[in-house]
Amino acid sequence: MKIILDAMGGDNAPQAIVEGAVTAAKGFDAEIVLVGREAEVKTCLAAAGGEGLANISVVNAEETVTMEDDPTRACSRKKDSSMAVALRMVRDGEGDAMISAGSTGALLSGATLIVKRIKGIRRAAMGPVLPNGHKGVVLIDCGATADCTPEYLLQFAFMGSFYAERILGCEKPRVALLNVGTEDTKGGELQKAAFALLKAAGDEGRINFVGNAEGSDLLTGKMDVLVADGFAGNVMLKTVEGAAKFMFSQLKGVFYASAKNKLAALAVKKDLKGMKAMLDPSEVGGTAMLGITKPVIKAHGSSDARAIYNAVRQAIACAEADVAGAIAANIDYMKISASEGE
Amino acid sequence: MKIILDAMGGDNAPQAIVEGAVTAAKGFDAEIVLVGREAEVKTCLAAAGGEGLANISVVNAEETVTMEDDPTRACSRKKDSSMAVALRMVRDGEGDAMISAGSTGALLSGATLIVKRIKGIRRAAMGPVLPNGHKGVVLIDCGATADCTPEYLLQFAFMGSFYAERILGCEKPRVALLNVGTEDTKGGELQKAAFALLKAAGDEGRINFVGNAEGSDLLTGKMDVLVADGFAGNVMLKTVEGAAKFMFSQLKGVFYASAKNKLAALAVKKDLKGMKAMLDPSEVGGTAMLGITKPVIKAHGSSDARAIYNAVRQAIACAEADVAGAIAANIDYMKISASEGE
Numbered sequence: 001m002k003i004i005l006d007a008m009g010g011d012n013a014p015q016a017i018v019e020g021a022v023t024a025a026k027g028f029d030a031e032i033v034l035v036g037r038e039a040e041v042k043t044c045l046a047a048a049g050g051e052g053l054a055n056i057s058v059v060n061a062e063e064t065v066t067m068e069d070d071p072t073r074a075c076s077r078k079k080d081s082s083m084a085v086a087l088r089m090v091r092d093g094e095g096d097a098m099i100s101a102g103s104t105g106a107l108l109s110g111a112t113l114i115v116k117r118i119k120g121i122r123r124a125a126m127g128p129v130l131p132n133g134h135k136g137v138v139l140i141d142c143g144a145t146a147d148c149t150p151e152y153l154l155q156f157a158f159m160g161s162f163y164a165e166r167i168l169g170c171e172k173p174r175v176a177l178l179n180v181g182t183e184d185t186k187g188g189e190l191q192k193a194a195f196a197l198l199k200a201a202g203d204e205g206r207i208n209f210v211g212n213a214e215g216s217d218l219l220t221g222k223m224d225v226l227v228a229d230g231f232a233g234n235v236m237l238k239t240v241e242g243a244a245k246f247m248f249s250q251l252k253g254v255f256y257a258s259a260k261n262k263l264a265a266l267a268v269k270k271d272l273k274g275m276k277a278m279l280d281p282s283e284v285g286g287t288a289m290l291g292i293t294k295p296v297i298k299a300h301g302s303s304d305a306r307a308i309y310n311a312v313r314q315a316i317a318c319a320e321a322d323v324a325g326a327i328a329a330n331i332d333y334m335k336i337s338a339s340e341g342e
Numbered sequence: 343m344k345i346i347l348d349a350m351g352g353d354n355a356p357q358a359i360v361e362g363a364v365t366a367a368k369g370f371d372a373e374i375v376l377v378g379r380e381a382e383v384k385t386c387l388a389a390a391g392g393e394g395l396a397n398i399s400v401v402n403a404e405e406t407v408t409m410e411d412d413p414t415r416a417c418s419r420k421k422d423s424s425m426a427v428a429l430r431m432v433r434d435g436e437g438d439a440m441i442s443a444g445s446t447g448a449l450l451s452g453a454t455l456i457v458k459r460i461k462g463i464r465r466a467a468m469g470p471v472l473p474n475g476h477k478g479v480v481l482i483d484c485g486a487t488a489d490c491t492p493e494y495l496l497q498f499a500f501m502g503s504f505y506a507e508r509i510l511g512c513e514k515p516r517v518a519l520l521n522v523g524t525e526d527t528k529g530g531e532l533q534k535a536a537f538a539l540l541k542a543a544g545d546e547g548r549i550n551f552v553g554n555a556e557g558s559d560l561l562t563g564k565m566d567v568l569v570a571d572g573f574a575g576n577v578m579l580k581t582v583e584g585a586a587k588f589m590f591s592q593l594k595g596v597f598y599a600s601a602k603n604k605l606a607a608l609a610v611k612k613d614l615k616g617m618k619a620m621l622d623p624s625e626v627g628g629t630a631m632l633g634i635t636k637p638v639i640k641a642h643g644s645s646d647a648r649a650i651y652n653a654v655r656q657a658i659a660c661a662e663a664d665v666a667g668a669i670a671a672n673i674d675y676m677k678i679s680a681s682e683g684e
Contacts, residue, residue, distance in 0.1 A: 133588075143522050146530030180485050180576040188488030188573055215580030219588040231530055232577045234522040235570075238557030239578050243585035246475075246561040250620070251593075254613040261613060264606035271596040271603060278592070 001029065003315050004095035007036030007044075008064040008082040009102025011302050014044050017101065020308020022050035027309065030316055031055045033095060035086040037062060061085040071105025075113060083107060087114040090294045097295035097315035099286060101303040108144055111289055111296045118324060120331035122149070124291040125156050125230070126298065127163055128237060131278045134221045135168045140290065143234035150193035153177070153227050155334045157198050159290040159327055160225035161207045166321035167288075167314075173224035175202075176213035178232055186212055190229060197336065198227070206333050215239075244279045285310035288318060291327065295319050343371065345657050346437035349378030349386075350406040350424040351444025353644045356386050359443065362650020364392035369651065372658055373397045375437060377428040379404060403427040413447025417455060425449060429456040432636045439637035439657035441628060443645040450486055453631055453638045460666060462673035464491070466633040467498050467572070468640065469505055470579060473620045476563040477510045482632065485576035492535035495519070495569050497676045499540050501632040501669055502567035503549045508663035509630075509656075515566035517544075518555035520574055528554055532571060539678065540569070548675050557581075586621045627652035630660055633669065637661050 005021055007014045014036055021032045022045070034041050038060040042051075050056050063081040065074045075084040083102050087110050090098040098115075100107050104126075112124055125141035140160040145152060157175050164173035177198055179187045184195060195212065202209030213223055215236060228236065251272075255265035285307070286297040295318035299311040327334075347363055349356045356378055363374045364387070376383050380402040384393075392398050405423040407416045417426040425444050429452050432440040440457075442449050446468075454466055467483035482502040487494060499517050506515035519540055521529045526537060537554065544551030555565055557578060570578065593614075597607035627649070628639040637660035641653040669676075 131588075133591075146522060146533070178577060180488060180573060191488070191573075214584075215577040215582075216584035216587070218581060219584055228577075231522060231533075232574050235520060235557040235574045236577050236581050239560060239581040240557075240585050242556075242558035242561050243582050244589065245558070246473075247586065247589045247617075249475075250617045254610055254617055257613050260609050264609035267602050267606035268596055268599075271599050275589075275592045275596055 001316055001319060002031040002033060002095040003312055004033045004035060004086045004089050004098045005308070006082045006086045006098070006100035006102055007034040007041050008061070009100040010299065012304060013101065014041050016304050017308050018044035018050065019048045019305035020303070020312070021056060022048040022053065023305060023309045024312035025050065025053050025056045028312060028316060030312070031057070032312065033057050033059055033089070035059045035061050035089070036082040059085065059089070065102050065106045067103055069103065069106060071103055072109045074103065074106035075110030083110055084114065087111060087296070090296070091115045096319035097297065099297045099299055099308070099311050099315050101299035101301055101308070104143070104298055107296065107298055108289060111292045115292050115294050115296060117291050118293055118328050118331065120335055121155055121291040121327065123152050123155070124289050125159060126287050127160055127290050128287040129168065130219065130240065132219045132221045135170055135224065137218060137223060138164050138168070138225045139218070139233055139237060140225065140227060141230040141233050142237045142287070143230045144289070145230040147231070148190065148229035150190060150197050151336045153190070153194040153229065154197040154201065154336065155291070157201065157207055157209070157225065157227045158330060158334045160227060162323050162326040163288060163290060164224040166323055166326065167317050168224065170224040172208040174210045174222070175207050175225040175227060176210050176217070176223035178226055178228035178236070179212035179214065182212045182214060184211065194227070201333065204333070206330070248276065285314040288314070288323070290323065293324055295324065343658055343661060344373040344375060344437040345654055346375045346377060346428045346431050346440045347650070348424045348428045348440070348442035348444055349376040349383050350403070351442040352641065354646060355443065356383050358646050359650050360386035360392065361390045361647035362645070362654065363398060364390040364395065365647060365651045366654035367392065367395050367398045370654060370658060372654070373399070374654065375399050375401055375431070377401045377403050377431070378424040401427065401431070407444050407448045409445055411445065411448060413445055414451045416445065416448035417452030425452055426456065429453060429638070432638070433457045438661035439639065441639045441641055441650070441653050441657050443641035443643055443650070446485070446640055449638065449640055450631060453634045457634050457636050457638060459633050460635055460670050460673065462677055463497055463633040463669065465494050465497070466631050467501060468629050469502055469632050470629040471510065472561065472582065474561045474563045477512055477566065479560060479565060480506050480510070480567045481560070481575055481579060482567065482569060483572040483575050484579045484629070485572045486631070487572040489573070490532065490571035492532060492539050493678045495532070495536035495571065496539040496543065496678065497633070499543065499549055499551070499567065499569045500672060500676045502569060504665050504668040505630060505632060506566040508665055508668065509659050510566065512566040514550040516552045516564070517549050517567040517569060518552050518559070518565040520568055520570035520578070521554035521556065524554050524556060526553065536569070543675065546675070548672070590618065627656040630656070630665070632665065635666055637666065
């Protein structure tokens with residue numbers, strides 16, 4: 001098992017990436033390849049106590065994709081960037097999975113351009129896992145494609161279902177469609193058409209479609225996969241983030257309101273940390289880009305060493321589970337037209 | 343000032359509606375008219391100690407719109423329903439504002455059909471106010487219209503701006519467009535086209551457009567109005583609800599985790615209740631249906647007496663502020679085509 005890490009992507013790169021790689025190299029039975037400016041990466045490696053580890057190596061890449069680069073062109077313009085080099089390595093079989101905490105848009109475009117989509121898949125999709133008190137829920141898509149067709153949503157349903165089954169360990173994952181109500185006839189044109197496709201796939205026994213779900217259902221444990229167009233999915237994901245932040249700031253206000261409350265805060269401090277961790281992107285790991293021929297994992301831009309460690313664990317799981325293989329094997333059931341997007 | 347209340351709408355009708363009306367009649371300088379099955383309403387009125395109040399009256403309506411009725415036809419099929427009668431009364435000037443906790447879809451269709459949209463307004467919109475640590479933020483639309491055009495979004499921006507200015511007391515309300523990123527070029531086709539319209543309206547000084555905002559920005563106080571298509575807005579609103587519920591249930595878990603934590607919980611209990619109240623729909627009041635010629639307020643389906651009391655306060659504010667008048671006076675700046683939807 002070999003995991004390729006873009007050492008230069010993310011707010012805390014390369015230091016946090018290298019530190020996470022060192023912990024992962026010590027903790028997992030896998031080889032880690034760090035791609036980035038060699039001298040810089042090696043300095044971080046020495047500082048993190050990873051110099052002597054046999055299962056960490058460095059591959060030089062002079063350039064770096066930044067947030068200022070046009071995402072759709074970053075990897076083709078900067079062919080020597082750590083991101084592009086890492087993507088080519090996983091494409092060419094020099095690694096089993098690739099992780100980057102760099103620009104989401106650049107990684108998505110780069111993965112599509114270099115590693116390619118699975119034949120028949122119209123659009124790659126982002127499928128982060130959110131907490132729901134159970135095994136977690138895959139929200140797919142979350143921003144890769146704002147304007148979606150019903151067929152894209154059908155494909156997201158299959159891809160999310162394979163991911164939930166193979167990575168989260170859900171048996172017959174319950175797949176729901178994001179809508180403005182739970183009745184079958186709800187929603188706009190996109191949702192009505194997608195509902196019909198998902199229902200047909202459910203009736204054929206290809207996915208376990210449980211119907212429409214609302215925004216309030218996401219974290220309840222009612223489903224394992226929630227299918228959304230990339231616009232609404234992105235809004236939803238970021239709204240959860242914002243609501244959690246708002247609630248914690250309000251909670252802080254409560255705990256600072258009086259001396260009595262401050263004492264109470266001390267008592268529950270440790271347990272609250274656990275609750276915060278559950279909603280913390282660095283604990284969740286990264287977001288899988290589904291529909292690409294090889295596992296490509298987007299780690300959060302603000303990833304610290306712990307987040308990178310978790311992303312490596314997730315990348316290993318993705319490579320072992322061969323989600324892409326399951327998607328490719330079922331592509332015939334995920335199409336409604338032969339020509340579009342191919 | 344006369345407020346018409348649909349006494350039969352909502353999960354706790356007529357009892358909670360009547361109780362709320364009694365408190366409102368005692369607390370506000372306004373006349374309250376309860377519309378519903380007279381005998382039933384009068385029994386509740388006696389039980390709530392409101393029999394002798396000079397500023398409460400009852401208008402009989404034999405039928406009731408239920409959740410089983412087709413929302414688009416409920417008010418035209420059940421002409422004698424409390425909802426339809428109440429809407430006709432406000433249309434005919436027999437009241438200054440109307441409130442119902444009944445079916446959202448039926449109320450929206452009924453208001454459009456009976457009270458009518460302001461001339462030139464393409465679609466009515468729902469504009470609930472969410473907490474943001476400041477004066478609140480109007481999220482418009484929240485589910486009235488799933489499939490929107492750029493022009494609808496332009497109109498939502500104006501309507502939300504007038505509401506924030508006149509009801510929330512925001513000076514030059516900051517209007518943002520919901521998107522998947524804050525850069526000007528983000529989003530799908532709808533957002534790109536709407537951005538151009540909102541920017542032009544901002545450049546002309548008609549609204550204070552502050553650009554794109556993400557899901558995570560909603561509760562931060564960065565804007566007073568967030569413009570969204572009804573699908574994404576509904577998802578967002580319900581996701582906030584769901585995330586708050588999830589966090590409170592997690593918090594409960596923390597507080598029950600140990601005897602020490604239980605003691606801590608006791609200490610902060612009262613303050614936490616205040617925090618919960620802030621996110622509680624019954625405290626917020628109701629949701630204004632903007633774009634209708636008269637104030638129509640949708641109270642939450644699960645409204646208790648306190649929620650109805652708050653909705654009455656909001657209805658009085660809406661009638662006094664004449665938001666509809668402001669919209670009508672500015673309609674020429676809110677159109678991009680002359681024919682559609684008229």
